[in-house]
Amino acid sequence: MKRTLILAVPFLFAAPAVQADAALAALVDKAIAASFPAGEGQDLSRLVQDDTLKTCSQMRNNPTEKQAAAILEREAKNMKHPEGGKLLGDWKKGEKLFAAGFGMRIGAIEPDKADKQKGGNGGNCYACHAADPKEVAAGTVGPSLTGYGKLRGGGDDIVKYTYEKIYNAQAFTACSNMPRIGHNGILKPEQIADVTAYLISPESPVNK
Amino acid sequence: MRCMIPGLAICLSLAAPAALAEASVAEYRAALADKDANPGSLIIEKGEMLFKTKRGAKAETLEKCDFGLGAGKLKGAAAQMPRYFKDTDRVQDVESRLVSCMVRLQGFDEAEIKKKLYADQRFNEDNTPLEAMAAYVYAQSDGMALNPPKKHPKEKEAVKLGEALFWHRYGPMDFSCATCHAEDGKRVRLQALVNHYNKKDIQATVSTWPTYRVSHGAMRNMQHRMWDCHWQMRLPDIDYGSPAAVAIIAFQADQARGVKFDLPGMKR
Numbered sequence: 001m002k003r004t005l006i007l008a009v010p011f012l013f014a015a016p017a018v019q020a021d022a023a024l025a026a027l028v029d030k031a032i033a034a035s036f037p038a039g040e041g042q043d044l045s046r047l048v049q050d051d052t053l054k055t056c057s058q059m060r061n062n063p064t065e066k067q068a069a070a071i072l073e074r075e076a077k078n079m080k081h082p083e084g085g086k087l088l089g090d091w092k093k094g095e096k097l098f099a100a101g102f103g104m105r106i107g108a109i110e111p112d113k114a115d116k117q118k119g120g121n122g123g124n125c126y127a128c129h130a131a132d133p134k135e136v137a138a139g140t141v142g143p144s145l146t147g148y149g150k151l152r153g154g155g156d157d158i159v160k161y162t163y164e165k166i167y168n169a170q171a172f173t174a175c176s177n178m179p180r181i182g183h184n185g186i187l188k189p190e191q192i193a194d195v196t197a198y199l200i201s202p203e204s205p206v207n208k
Numbered sequence: 209m210r211c212m213i214p215g216l217a218i219c220l221s222l223a224a225p226a227a228l229a230e231a232s233v234a235e236y237r238a239a240l241a242d243k244d245a246n247p248g249s250l251i252i253e254k255g256e257m258l259f260k261t262k263r264g265a266k267a268e269t270l271e272k273c274d275f276g277l278g279a280g281k282l283k284g285a286a287a288q289m290p291r292y293f294k295d296t297d298r299v300q301d302v303e304s305r306l307v308s309c310m311v312r313l314q315g316f317d318e319a320e321i322k323k324k325l326y327a328d329q330r331f332n333e334d335n336t337p338l339e340a341m342a343a344y345v346y347a348q349s350d351g352m353a354l355n356p357p358k359k360h361p362k363e364k365e366a367v368k369l370g371e372a373l374f375w376h377r378y379g380p381m382d383f384s385c386a387t388c389h390a391e392d393g394k395r396v397r398l399q400a401l402v403n404h405y406n407k408k409d410i411q412a413t414v415s416t417w418p419t420y421r422v423s424h425g426a427m428r429n430m431q432h433r434m435w436d437c438h439w440q441m442r443l444p445d446i447d448y449g450s451p452a453a454v455a456i457i458a459f460q461a462d463q464a465r466g467v468k469f470d471l472p473g474m475k476r
Contacts, residue, residue: 021372024368024369024372025372027365027368027369027372028369028372028373028376030451031369031373031450031451031452031455032373032376032378032452034450034451034452035446035447035450035451035452035453036443036444036445036446036447036450036452037445037447041444041445042444042445043444044444046378046379046380046442046443046444047378047379047443047444048378049376049377049378053377053378053382056377057372057375057376057377057378057384060375060386061375061386104380104381104442105439105440105442106442106443106444107439107443107444107445108445109325109326109435109439109445110328110330110439126397127396127397128396136398137397137398138397139394139395139396139397140393140394140395141387141388141394141395141396141401177387178382179380179381179382179383180382184380184381184382185380186380186381
């Protein structure tokens with residue numbers, strides 16, 4: 001993972017050194033094409049990678065400087081703000097979205113129920129991040145966000161960074177393990193503004 | 209959820225699977241150190257019975273199925289899989305090999321088998337015949353060291369391909385297996401994640417599948433785990449015994465090589 005905006009983090013695990021291997025990538029594509037049968041409830045368009053994920057997969061999340069720069073440039077263009085440009089929304093709505101894990105599960109075996117789907121997707125942030133100190137069931141795949149606003153303040157630059165980071169983590173960190181929440185349509189821009197407020201607002205339990 | 213061990217007080221505390229902490233699973237396992245008390249043992253027995261029953265259009269048993277050591281030789285066979293099979297010209301794991309044998313020896317229709325692969329835990333279903341029989345075949349390698357062959361070019365290719373698939377990011381969450389399984393000591397919510405590059409970690413995982421999943425009240429095999437994690441990745445259903453699923457399992461087995469099976473497993 002290459003960090004450009006913030007300090008570099010050392011690689012924490014012994015992933016093998018990699019070089020892009022076109023023959024192997026072709027084998028992967030062939031195996032995938034043969035492993036997900038079409039049918040009711042199957043959306044095979046989800047198997048298609050964009051250029052960013054292609055690079056990250058082949059380089060095992062360890063892109064060269066040049067590849068990382070290309071990803072940052074591309075993903076910065078994949079950025080959208082809410083209509084009206086308000087990046088700080090309602091932290092109480094954000095609190096619900098941060099915790100909700102619902103949505104986007106497909107297939108014939110155990111797809112999300114349509115009636116629940118109407119409520120939209122959750123952000124599923126607790127899968128990977130701590131936030132409200134009272135929530136113990138917080139994952140550790142991402143860094144803790146407890147005290148986020150208290151530590152960084154709520155200046156315009158922090159608000160903009162936070163919103164944009166959630167919308168598209170790879171605009172800041174090439175091959176970040178964090179899903180591109182906005183770019184991939186998991187949450188809508190207005191919802192990301194709500195989550196941003198949840199992280200930044202002094203009233204939010206995140207900062208108590 | 210069903211609790212199949214009457215009189216075991218700890219069963220009660222397992223009634224809330226979602227909030228189950230690692231500690232209580234450890235207690236549960238300790239309480240069940242006697243393997244005969246693992247509910248999975250009953251499913252293995254059922255699997256043995258089904259394996260030796262004449263079934264399918266040809267009214268045959270599976271006793272002549274070849275899992276790599278010769279027709280009908282089950283002892284230690286699972287410990288040497290996935291492996292290349294000449295008759296199907298594919299690398300196969302126990303689960304996919306069972307399907308081949310059901311089709312070839314018993315005359316089952318593959319598409320028909322795949323219509324109902326797994327017990328649905330939402331409806332408290334009993335394990336399917338395929339699940340029970342896979343558990344039985346693996347159990348014949350209990351206590352044996354995992355050492356799948358890596359001689360045939362397709363066996364070598366499967367391991368390499370499996371590792372590449374492990375890093376392959378796709379789906380609307382940008383996930384690959386590595387997102388969750390390539391660092392030590394990580395968790396999703398409260399669930400501890402196995403690091404596939406930590407030998408002890410991956411050995412503890414691979415040696416205990418098939419496993420009785422307490423939260424499912426059912427025996428699960430590694431093909432089900434592959435389906436489950438791809439489902440979590442918000443991908444379509446990965447096909448049972450498909451080239452991608454078998455390759456990832458071959459990679460996992462290669463990482464875990466040398467560990468002795470400790471079956472049946474017991475997990476959250």
